Amino acid sequence: MSFTMIGFGLIFIKNPPKEINSTLGYRTKMSSKNKDTWSFAHKYAGKVWLLSGGVNAILFIIVLNIFKDSGVFESIVNTITSIQIAILLLVIPFTEIALKKTFNKDGKRKIQGFPVKNLIM
Template sequence: MFYLYLVTTILLSLTIIIFGFIFIKRPPKNINYLYGYRTSMSMKNQDTWDFAHRYAGKVWTILGSIALFIFTPLTIILKNIKHYDYIMVILIIVQVAFVTLVIPLTERALRKTFDKEGRRK
């Protein structure tokens, strides 16, 4: 099970980082309902759409890096602990929570930068 947890931890972290880089370097060009950071605020206009993707990409890159450099060593260090399986499930849940943490952080940045109509403050 150790190798499964190790691979899962690394893949989750790398996935977050990769999507972060994609959102920074190649965000969806146009507002759409299929792909991208889609919230009512981010879809107000092209400016909010572009801002949200750059910001979310930066957040995901940072969170993915934190996850990679903290959770991967923990996965290795804790492998001989009695309740390793339970600890790993908790660590994986925390990593998945990192994916969703981008939403409140990006929405807060959107509200600080734009008014309710999507115009820059």
Template structure:
């Protein structure tokens, strides 16, 4: 079970780190309905599209790195514990939550940076 938990944790973490780097360095060039961070606000124009991808990428990059380090430590501390399975389930739930939290964080950042029409606030 420890090996599975470690592999799962690393896959989740490296997925966040990988997409974070892609979104920061090479976000989708054009607004589309199939690939990328797609919300009503992020799709207003190229500026909001680019901003949303870079911001979401930074959130995923940071959270993926922290996630990997913290959860590997926690898994190793509790590997022989009777509550190990519960710990793994909790970690899985937290990882999914972190993965999804990029949406409200990015939307808040978009609303702080742009008006409702997608023009930058000064």
């Protein structure tokens, strides 16, 4: 599971689907508004998956080595796998929050920094 997250993270960061489509990629109403939201969503989701997949892989290897000879090994693996699936799905709310912070409801980037009216004296 961790290596799947890392793999898709790298793909989404380096080579996301170029065109908005209904079959491949991170497809939500907000990410499909335009090419800017599409690209942003894939890069953001890719970073989340890459980071969480890397952390998961390290923790999974450590925990497996600690419990490899114990009677609870199978339960530990099942629990970790369930946690990894939950983390895999958390990319959706994280990415949607980032999209809403970066873009307005029409898919146009929000102005970052000081509002223009504060610059006028």
